Amino acid sequence: MSVEAYGPSSQTLTFLDTEESVLLGADTQGSEYDFTDFTLPSQTQTQGQTQSQLDNQVNGPAVVLQNGDDPVVKTSQLLAELNFEEDEEDAYYTKDLPLHACCYCGIHDPACVVYCNTSKKWFCNGRGNTSGSHIVNHLVRAKSKEVTLHKDGPLGETVLECYNCGCRNVFLLGFIPAKADSVVVLLCRQPCASQSSLKDINWDSSQWQPLIQDRCFLSWLVKIPSEQEQLRARQITAQQINKLEELWKENPAAALEDLEKPGVDEEPQHVLLRYEDAYQYQNIFGPLVKLEADYDKKLKESQTQENITVRWDLGLNKKRIAYFTLPKTDSDMRLMQGDEICLRYKGDLAPPWKGIGHVIKVPDNYGDEIAIELRSSAGAPVEIPQNFQVDFVWKSTSFDRMQSALKTFAVDETSVSGYIYHKLLGHEVEDVVIKCQLPKRFTAQGLPDLNHSQVYAVKTVLQRPLSLIQGPPGTGKTVTSATIVYHLARQGTGPVLVCAPSNIAVDQLTEKIHQTGLKVVRLCAKSREAIDSPVSFLALHNQTRNMD
Numbered sequence: 001m002s003v004e005a006y007g008p009s010s011q012t013l014t015f016l017d018t019e020e021s022v023l024l025g026a027d028t029q030g031s032e033y034d035f036t037d038f039t040l041p042s043q044t045q046t047q048g049q050t051q052s053q054l055d056n057q058v059n060g061p062a063v064v065l066q067n068g069d070d071p072v073v074k075t076s077q078l079l080a081e082l083n084f085e086e087d088e089e090d091a092y093y094t095k096d097l098p099l100h101a102c103c104y105c106g107i108h109d110p111a112c113v114v115y116c117n118t119s120k121k122w123f124c125n126g127r128g129n130t131s132g133s134h135i136v137n138h139l140v141r142a143k144s145k146e147v148t149l150h151k152d153g154p155l156g157e158t159v160l161e162c163y164n165c166g167c168r169n170v171f172l173l174g175f176i177p178a179k180a181d182s183v184v185v186l187l188c189r190q191p192c193a194s195q196s197s198l199k200d201i202n203w204d205s206s207q208w209q210p211l212i213q214d215r216c217f218l219s220w221l222v223k224i225p226s227e228q229e230q231l232r233a234r235q236i237t238a239q240q241i242n243k244l245e246e247l248w249k250e251n252p253a254a255a256l257e258d259l260e261k262p263g264v265d266e267e268p269q270h271v272l273l274r275y276e277d278a279y280q281y282q283n284i285f286g287p288l289v290k291l292e293a294d295y296d297k298k299l300k301e302s303q304t305q306e307n308i309t310v311r312w313d314l315g316l317n318k319k320r321i322a323y324f325t326l327p328k329t330d331s332d333m334r335l336m337q338g339d340e341i342c343l344r345y346k347g348d349l350a351p352p353w354k355g356i357g358h359v360i361k362v363p364d365n366y367g368d369e370i371a372i373e374l375r376s377s378a379g380a381p382v383e384i385p386q387n388f389q390v391d392f393v394w395k396s397t398s399f400d401r402m403q404s405a406l407k408t409f410a411v412d413e414t415s416v417s418g419y420i421y422h423k424l425l426g427h428e429v430e431d432v433v434i435k436c437q438l439p440k441r442f443t444a445q446g447l448p449d450l451n452h453s454q455v456y457a458v459k460t461v462l463q464r465p466l467s468l469i470q471g472p473p474g475t476g477k478t479v480t481s482a483t484i485v486y487h488l489a490r491q492g493t494g495p496v497l498v499c500a501p502s503n504i505a506v507d508q509l510t511e512k513i514h515q516t517g518l519k520v521v522r523l524c525a526k527s528r529e530a531i532d533s534p535v536s537f538l539a540l541h542n543q544t545r546n547m548d
Contacts, residue, residue: 100150104134104241105233110152111223118144125217126225130238132215141245145169164192174210274426281425282410286403293399300394308388317530320377322357323369326390335362338503338528340393341372347387353379356393358527373530419465434463436491444486446515447479454480462487482512489518503528510535
């Protein structure tokens, strides 16, 4: 190929040998290389251009950079004067929305939104990026049941309720098509829709259908936004919905934008199947324990009840007992025997008073009353039954113990056996079989006979340092556990410590193990010593009291 293929032959390349010292001293940033006189084309220079060429240029006066001007600063000033208009479709759901706009995505078609009577917020019937509609998502998470349709919707401002009994729980409501055209009757599932004789002969209860199907309101009741509307709406994930609902519990006026504030959207690390060491294990589980403690504390402290009526009594141990009934709530909190409660007097008939006691009776099949035994009855207004306030006292003991155990596990490798240490961290551990004398008969005396799976479980547990037994309620896990304890104690290797996550579970295990004939000592907190249970005679304080 000839040189002419790349250009005229008169254009030749010349390579000059430069001394090494010149190369080392070259200054490409020197003053002789400065170019400071930049000029954009002026109006006279553009007179010969076509209109289409002019349209492609930036409209505005020519900018001339004189000697000494900073081109970067000048360009920034020019860009600051330019106005960029946001696309109308992109700005549709970022502008000011009406009050009835969905609090999740911003959709505000009156036919598509529903008002939650409890939270006083609007939500649409669209799914967006979630498995259910936004209104159903909110009702479930906020534990709300009553809704109202928009006044400008097809059905007008309507509170959904049962035609027969007035029930407003939308999760129980359904409809029955009447024989007359375009007429439906709203009825709750129980008892109205199941009644054998309905008031109106035009109702056919066999055609009853729920208002919520596939986690959405029926489209004839609340319109489902079109796919195009949902794509144009603000996109929100199920994770963001969960965080927003939690934020509303503290600040009902919070918006989705508040999740972007520092500290609001911080996610704890995910648990792993394998951990490098105990420090990583503590760093992941420690924050999770704290989150659970904070939630439990918030739940307990939010349960304050006012205007409580108290019935006073005196126990056999001469301690003052207060009986009262709490209004029913949808709270997740469960009151347990031994929990501490603070009782305050808020009336004007006696001086302000506060007393702390522990629960000795919880609501049961015989009544809804709660009973607390006061630590001290000094100054208690026992002649006054009304104007009391109940506060739940949160105790961090359980969570402090978990954090302490995590810390010990992290700094002391000998706190547990090497086998359990590596098992907890998810490391590959060689299977260990404990040599022991297996019993000829696995069923323990005083307990029901074991089935095949229970015998296999007992046999396996006796030969392994760590075991996990799982099963649904009623499958005999308590009997199996008591049998295992019986055989472990019979091996003569020492005392057996039995623990469970609740006092009721410990009482049940204590009772079963006692039936085998083993010597059992039930350990309980001091606040539970006065609480009667089927195994009270096995409690340490009672056994100590009965000793010679």
